[in-house]
Amino acid sequence: MSRIEELHDRARAALDPVHYDYYAGGCGAEAALADNERAFAELALLPRILRGNDRRDTGVALLGDRASLPVVVSPTAFHRLAHPDGERATARAAAHAGTVLVTSMAATVAVAEVTAAARAVRADAAVWFQVSFQPDDDVTTALVRRAEKAGCTALVVTVDTPVFGRRTRDERNGFHDLPPGLAPENLRDLPGAPPGGTLPITMSPEFTWRHLRRLRDLTSLPVVLKGVLHPLDARTAVDEGVDAVWVSNHGGRQLDAAPGAVRALPRVAAAVAGRVPVLLDGGVRSGADVAAALALGATAVGVGRPVLWGLAADGEAGVREVLDVLRAEFDHVLTLCGGRRPGDLTADMVVRREWPPLPTAGPPTEQGGPRTGRPR
Numbered sequence: 199m200s201r202i203e204e205l206h207d208r209a210r211a212a213l214d215p216v217h218y219d220y221y222a223g224g225c226g227a228e229a230a231l232a233d234n235e236r237a238f239a240e241l242a243l244l245p246r247i248l249r250g251n252d253r254r255d256t257g258v259a260l261l262g263d264r265a266s267l268p269v270v271v272s273p274t275a276f277h278r279l280a281h282p283d284g285e286r287a288t289a290r291a292a293a294h295a296g297t298v299l300v301t302s303m304a305a306t307v308a309v310a311e312v313t314a315a316a317r318a319v320r321a322d323a324a325v326w327f328q329v330s331f332q333p334d335d336d337v338t339t340a341l342v343r344r345a346e347k348a349g350c351t352a353l354v355v356t357v358d359t360p361v362f363g364r365r366t367r368d369e370r371n372g373f374h375d376l377p378p379g380l381a382p383e384n385l386r387d388l389p390g391a392p393p394g395g396t397l398p399i400t401m402s403p404e405f406t407w408r409h410l411r412r413l414r415d416l417t418s419l420p421v422v423l424k425g426v427l428h429p430l431d432a433r434t435a436v437d438e439g440v441d442a443v444w445v446s447n448h449g450g451r452q453l454d455a456a457p458g459a460v461r462a463l464p465r466v467a468a469a470v471a472g473r474v475p476v477l478l479d480g481g482v483r484s485g486a487d488v489a490a491a492l493a494l495g496a497t498a499v500g501v502g503r504p505v506l507w508g509l510a511a512d513g514e515a516g517v518r519e520v521l522d523v524l525r526a527e528f529d530h531v532l533t534l535c536g537g538r539r540p541g542d543l544t545a546d547m548v549v550r551r552e553w554p555p556l557p558t559a560g561p562p563t564e565q566g567g568p569r570t571g572r573p574r
């Protein structure tokens with residue numbers, strides 16, 4: 199059992215089962231959820247040899263920031279369900295690891311407190327803000343201004359939620375509301391919110407590229423579009439001036455018919471053609487998964503649930519452990535693959551586990567199957 203699986207077990211034991219299900223679950227029959235990990239398990243790496251790669255650097259440039267490893271913390275809601283320190287603990291852990299935390303619009307700690315927690319650890323800690331368009335433009339604008347004021351260095355706009363996916367476990371458990379004392383703190387004091395209360399998060403299918411353009415014009419922060427699977431959307435996004443494209447099926451929580459995210463990566467990477475960085479999340483659980491995604495065209499990957507498991511199991515220390523494990527595993531795989539830096543991992547180094555097809559060209563002969571090239 200990997201260390202991340204151990205933390206998952208400890209988190210399962212520590213969490214209220216309803217909250218565990220909210221974190222762990224997907225939509226529908228959880229086919230997309232399962233396919234995220236399966237798609238990675240189907241990949242294998244062809245290492246390169248004799249490359250003199252004793253000196254390595256796992257760091258990557260991400261928009262204006264630098265991450266010490268090509269793994270960022272994906273935006274996930276409601277960290278205080280996992281640990282009383284909630285997003286503050288996650289922020290400190292990401293800052294210690296020297297990587298980017300994407301804090302959710304649905305965080306249970308306000309973005310200004312999240313950035314303050316991160317910067318108390320490291321002055322240049324990078325925190326990005328995840329936002330979903332809200333029907334009232336003034337609400338979206340207020341959220342963007344809040345993120346700017348808090349010192350976030352990029353906006354991650356999530357676009358795979360025109361409606362919420364049907365979360366089978368949450369429906370069965372009747373999980374609809376945060377327990378008393380917890381609230382989505384970024385949604386306080388917004389236009390239309392009750393005094394002292396929070397605005398509900400609205401998902402709507404009404405949004406178009408026009409809303410993205412409006413957001414682009416509203417801010418000078420880099421804009422990352424999260425939840426892209428179709429290569430034509432990736433190309434449009436780049437044409438519309440986004441600063442990065444984030445391949446994701448939302449951790450298998452939206453469209454159950456969606457493929458495992460890494461299956462969509464090669465075509466998106468081809469459509470983007472290096473014009474902007476590509477990120478990917480969904481099912482990344484090991485350093486080998488990180489390496490495969492990078493080889494297939496991602497600049498960095500995100501992890502969602504593993505961070506929640508670390509947080510629920512052991513607070514800040516648990517999240518640090520998850521990121522440390524991924525760093526160590528990634529560096530180990532990079533070494534074995536002959537790489538010095540993440541960019542040395544290239545698409546020719548990734549094959550399917552069932553590759554190559556067995557040599558069946560031509561009919562069998564009395565000497566056996568087709569020639570293998572083995573000296574006789």
Ligand SMILES: Cc1cc2nc3c(=O)[nH]c(=O)nc-3n(C[C@H](O)[C@H](O)[C@H](O)COP(=O)(O)O)c2cc1C
Nearest residue numbers: 221272273274275302356448449480481501502503
């Ligand atoms: C409990 C939970 C909450 C999430 N909340 C958000 C969110 O608020 N905003 C968002 O863009 N994505 C959200 N996501 C999706 C994650 O950003 C990410 O795409 C996904 O978790 C990646 O898959 P992984 O969990 O297999 O790493 C959430 C995912 C989970 C599991």
Ligand SMILES: CCCCC(=O)C(=O)O
Nearest residue numbers: 274275304359399448451
């Ligand atoms: C209202 C919170 C949004 C969280 C989310 O995106 C998810 O649970 O997948």
